Amino acid sequence: MPQPYQSEFIELCLRLGVLKFGRFRLKSGRDSPYFFNAGLFSTGEAVAAVGRAYAAAIVASDVAFDVLFGPAYKGIPLVTVAAASLASTHGLNLPFAFNRKEAKDHGEGGSIVGGPLRGRVLIVDDVITAGTAIRESIRIIREAGAHPAGVVLALDRQERGTESHLSAVQEVGEQFGIPVIPILTLADLLAHVAATGGAEHADLLAYRQRYGVAE
DSSP states (O other): OOOHHHHHHHHHHHHHTSEEEEEEEOTTSOEEEEEEOGGGOOSHHHHHHHHHHHHHHHHHHTOOOSEEEEOTTTHHHHHHHHHHHHHHHHOOOOOEEEEEEEEEOSTTOEEEEESOOOSEEEEEOSOOSSSHHHHHHHHHHHHTTOEEEEEEEEEEOOBOOTTOSSOHHHHHHHHHTOOEEEEEEHHHHHHHHHHTTOTTHHHHHHHHHHHBOOO
16 A cells, blocks of 8 residues: 555645546557646645655655755756755755756856765656656766765656666666665555545556556
8 A cells, every 4th residue: 555645645646637547648659547747746835745745755765865966957846845845844954956957157157056966866856757867867976976876756657668678767776776766656556546446447457467567
């Protein structure tokens, strides 16, 4: 069964339309029975709740880290609210940083905003689709002399790629030897829908049986 913070996050996503059930054509060409759009976390109340969910997932994972890092652009508000919630809810006052898409050549200069990247750096993002943003983040962290500690995400679809038996999440974890910590997985979503008697359960289960990665 999902943890309370996961169930609360699912209900938040459903209420805001971030998570929708139906039939959606994905970029991969697959027809999915659900769709997740983190861009709809667009009010102060919503992002505060998102920050609490990220913080809860981070604490529950027991991952060791020194700094939080959010890749531009979606990772910037996510890392900010996650750091704020870790401090206000869990008493963990930790530095955070994010990158600019283009380095600044005036003022303080550089491409990193916030605290220095040092020690163990935990990456905060919404989802991993192709893994491009995460690989770029790891490059930035290593070039700063720091070490990637892991990645925390809103959702792991647990879905293999079109040309691989692994998911993008699994590929990142295996390539870099770091944990990937989702607030939610498709398995959590299935369990929540089953527990609440949702009619979407059969379609979700059929999709996972067809495209899901091996446990």
